[in-house]
Amino acid sequence: MKPPGPVERPGSRRGGSNGARDCPTDRWCLWGGQAGTLRWSPSCTPRRASSCDHTGRSQSDPPVRFDPMRRSQVGRCGCRDHFVRKRWGQSRASRTMLSDDTLRAIGTRHTILSGKQKSNYFAYLSEGRQLTFQGVFRIETKSLIDAGVEPGLARTIVRAGLDDLIARGVTAPTHVPWTKGPVL
Amino acid sequence: MTESEGERTTGEMFAAELIDQVRDPALKEGLDLVAGKYPGAIGAAWAAADEAERLRMAVSNSVDEAIFRLLHAIDNAALELRWVRSPGGEPVELAGSSDFDLAGEYISEGGWRDTYTQEPHYPY
Numbered sequence: 400m401k402p403p404g405p406v407e408r409p410g411s412r413r414g415g416s417n418g419a420r421d422c423p424t425d426r427w428c429l430w431g432g433q434a435g436t437l438r439w440s441p442s443c444t445p446r447r448a449s450s451c452d453h454t455g456r457s458q459s460d461p462p463v464r465f466d467p468m469r470r471s472q473v474g475r476c477g478c479r480d481h482f483v484r485k486r487w488g489q490s491r492a493s494r495t496m497l498s499d500d501t502l503r504a505i506g507t508r509h510t511i512l513s514g515k516q517k518s519n520y521f522a523y524l525s526e527g528r529q530l531t532f533q534g535v536f537r538i539e540t541k542s543l544i545d546a547g548v549e550p551g552l553a554r555t556i557v558r559a560g561l562d563d564l565i566a567r568g569v570t571a572p573t574h575v576p577w578t579k580g581p582v583l
Numbered sequence: 584m585t586e587s588e589g590e591r592t593t594g595e596m597f598a599a600e601l602i603d604q605v606r607d608p609a610l611k612e613g614l615d616l617v618a619g620k621y622p623g624a625i626g627a628a629w630a631a632a633d634e635a636e637r638l639r640m641a642v643s644n645s646v647d648e649a650i651f652r653l654l655h656a657i658d659n660a661a662l663e664l665r666w667v668r669s670p671g672g673e674p675v676e677l678a679g680s681s682d683f684d685l686a687g688e689y690i691s692e693g694g695w696r697d698t699y700t701q702e703p704h705y706p707y
Binding site for chain 2: 499503506507508509510511513514516517518546547
């Protein structure tokens with residue numbers, strides 16, 4: 400196994416603005432995970448920092464990716480579909496997911512993560528706070544970590560999800576997960 | 584949608600969807616548990632359990648996984664199911680019928696499973 404490539408510190412940017420950097424490949428790793436906005440493309444595959452050589456090739460871990468939801472492929476805690484969901488058919492085309500295989504590869508399971516998400520969103524709602532993308536980022540990241548995912552990878556995955564939503568034109572959460580109502 | 588799509592009847596299409604969404608994923612998770620590959624609290628409990636306890640865990644987990652998958656498929660309208668609360672009553676769409684998503688309601692700590700079951704169950 401090759402040793403991990405160098406990890407840039409915030410401030411030593413490679414591109415973009417606001418401290419954003421890209422992995423020097425056409426794929427993702429934790430290279431740019433410290434600050435700024437990470438880019439997302441269908442080929443992006445966030446990986447564990449310990450195994451990433453910044454080449455886009457996985458050395459030990461299967462790729463982590465979001466897949467489009469299809470009827471035969473129910474969404475699985477994609478950490479970015481819950482908070483923009485309305486009803487099936489209205490937003491299904493833009494909903495994505497982490498597959499069971501991906502959840503398994505990053506060290507958790509759908510049942511574990513789902514329970515953590517509900518607990519964390521419920522705690523958030525109980526405080527009467529307004530749901531923002533920042534709040535979603537914190538809740539979803541905490542949920543992944545609580546479910547056993549490595550913190551750095553959890554942050555990268557959630558950021559990827561949010562960036563993709565923003566790229567699709569979503570400007571704010573419209574739905575509080577596990578509630579009928581719209582965002583508070 | 585007509586009664587059949589191609590060669591398959593509605594019943595066959597429902598069966599295929601049910602197995603794809605519920606049966607197979609639940610079975611896969613159960614096999615992971617008995618192989619010692621399941622993380623979290625239940626994975627730790629499995630590692631510490633004796634043979635008799637593992638048997639109880641495997642059965643309980645398989646049931647919970649299947650119910651979770653069914654509810655999740657309903658939540659996401661992969662299976663759009665309706666329920667009649669009493670004979671002759673109006674069918675109620677299950678998706679959105681609870682304050683929270685059905686799957687999360689079932690599996691979370693303090694959720695439906697914890698509240699209503701009289702049988703052994705294990706935290707995830």
